[in-house]
Structure formats: structure tokens, C-alpha cells
Amino acid sequence: MNTIGLIGAGHIGSQLARLAVKNDYNVVISNSRGPETLADLVRELGPHARAATPEEAARAGDIVVVTIPLNKLGDVPAAPLAGKIVIDTLNYYPQRDGRIAELDSEKTTTSEMVQRHLPGSKVVKAFNHIYAAELTTHGQPAGSPNRRALAIAGNDPAAKKEITALLERFGFDTVDIGPLSESWRIQRDTPGYGPRRTAGELRADLAAAKRPPK
Numbered sequence: 195m196n197t198i199g200l201i202g203a204g205h206i207g208s209q210l211a212r213l214a215v216k217n218d219y220n221v222v223i224s225n226s227r228g229p230e231t232l233a234d235l236v237r238e239l240g241p242h243a244r245a246a247t248p249e250e251a252a253r254a255g256d257i258v259v260v261t262i263p264l265n266k267l268g269d270v271p272a273a274p275l276a277g278k279i280v281i282d283t284l285n286y287y288p289q290r291d292g293r294i295a296e297l298d299s300e301k302t303t304t305s306e307m308v309q310r311h312l313p314g315s316k317v318v319k320a321f322n323h324i325y326a327a328e329l330t331t332h333g334q335p336a337g338s339p340n341r342r343a344l345a346i347a348g349n350d351p352a353a354k355k356e357i358t359a360l361l362e363r364f365g366f367d368t369v370d371i372g373p374l375s376e377s378w379r380i381q382r383d384t385p386g387y388g389p390r391r392t393a394g395e396l397r398a399d400l401a402a403a404k405r406p407p408k
């Protein structure tokens with residue numbers, strides 16, 4: 195488990211790539227415009243990074259992060275991701291993504307949409323409620339007082355265990371929300387979405403989250 199593939203290399207993708215190489219992973223990054231547009235980032239990341247197409251990043255990653263605008267989810271290649279853990283950082287912003295009726299009506303969650311698009315993958319929601327810049331500045335060693343915690347959700351317990359270990363290496367405690375269907379507790383406009391929280395504080399925020407009526 196030493197290569198992380200990234201589909202999306204913007205604010206979050208580039209920051210996760212930085213965290214990954216710092217923690218001794220190889221990274222394969224990709225975007226929509228082609229590997230050549232990622233030359234500067236690859237140079238900055240160093241010898242453990244390369245750029246590729248989304249298809250290649252999906253194949254190369256032991257774990258693959260999908261970190262693109264939600265309205266581009268349909269472009270993510272499902273076949274090379276079958277059997278793999280896929281981290282989903284996606285959030286729904288209607289002004290960017292357009293109106294999505296089943297999210298407006300709270301019938302589903304962004305993560306369940308990712309799982310539906312990638313039926314053979316083990317989708318774990320993570321990193322969706324921390325600002326990109328803070329990914330490389332808020333991490334602390336295990337046991338640090340008031341360490342920041344991040345929420346995860348997923349339907350596969352073994353996959354969540356692996357992502358908990360990844361977060362630990364990246365410098366964060368983990369709070370497990372439960373299955374993907376519970377990931378609305380950390381969606382936009384919930385108390386835990388954005389602020390720095392310890393595990394105890396985040397648990398309280400998750401419990402206090404209110405879902406708009408269906």
C-alpha cells in the first residue's frame with residue numbers, strides 16, 4: 195500500500211499529494227487537462243511523484259482519491275477502480291455543480307452517488323470538511339493535546355481501518371460517522387464542516403447535525 199493515485203490535482207488534490215510524499219508514499223496525480231499541465235507540481239513534489247491520465251492514476255494507486263467537482267463524477271473511470279479503496283472528498287455546491295435534485299431533496303448523499311458510480315470500489319468519505327491549506331498545517335503527531343480530528347464514512351469496515359491509519363500518518367485523529375448514508379452529518383452547512391475540531395468536539399458536532407426534511 196504505497197502508491198496513492200489522485201484524480202484531481204487542484205486545491206485538495208495537490209495538498210494531499212504533498213502530504214503523501216512527505217509521508218513516504220508514491221503519488222500519481224491527474225487532472226482533466228493532461229499530465230503535461232502538472233509538470234510544475236510534479237517538480238515540486240519530487241522523485242516520488244508523477245503525472246498521468248485519470249485512468250492511469252486509477253490503475254496505479256493502491257488507494258485512489260477522487261477530488262474533483264461533483265458535477266464531473268461521471269468522468270471517473272470505474273473499471274480500474276474496481277476492488278480498490280477510493281477516498282471521496284466531494285462536496286455539493288449548486289452554484290458550481292448545478293442543481294442535483296436527489297441532493298436538494300436529501301434523498302441521497304454525495305458519497306452514495308460516488309459509490310453508485312463506482313460499484314466495485316470501497317468508497318470512504320474523507321477530507322471533505324477541512325480547508326485545503328490546513329491539510330499541510332494542522333496535522334500533529336499522535337497523542338498531541340487537542341489534535342485535530344477528521345470525519346470518515348464508509349460501508350466497508352476494513353477500508354475505513356486503512357483510511358484511519360492513513361489519517362494517523364497524515365497527522366489527524368479520526369471520527370467514524372458510520373456508513374456512507376450518514377455522511378450528510380458532515381456535508382456543507384453542518385456544524386462540523388470547516389472548523390478545527392478535536393475528536394470529542396467533532397463527535398458533538400456530528401450528533402448535533404440536522405438534516406433538512408426530505
Ligand SMILES: NC(=O)c1ccc[n+]([C@@H]2O[C@H](COP(=O)([O-])OP(=O)(O)OC[C@H]3O[C@@H](n4cnc5c(N)ncnc54)[C@H](OP(=O)(O)O)[C@@H]3O)[C@@H](O)[C@H]2O)c1
Pocket residue numbers: 201202203204205206207224225226227228248261262263264266269270283284285286321322323324325326327
Ligand atoms: N477547496 C477546499 O478547501 C475543499 C475542501 C474539502 C473538499 N473540497 C471538495 O473537494 C473537491 C475538489 O476540490 P478542489 O478545491 O480541490 O477543486 P479545484 O481546486 O477546482 O480542483 C479540481 C481538480 O479536479 C480536476 N478535474 C476536473 N474535472 C476533471 C475530470 N473530469 N477528470 C479529472 N480531473 C478533473 C481539475 O483538473 P483541471 O484543472 O485540469 O480541470 C482540478 O485538478 C470538490 O468536490 C470540493 O467541493 C474542497
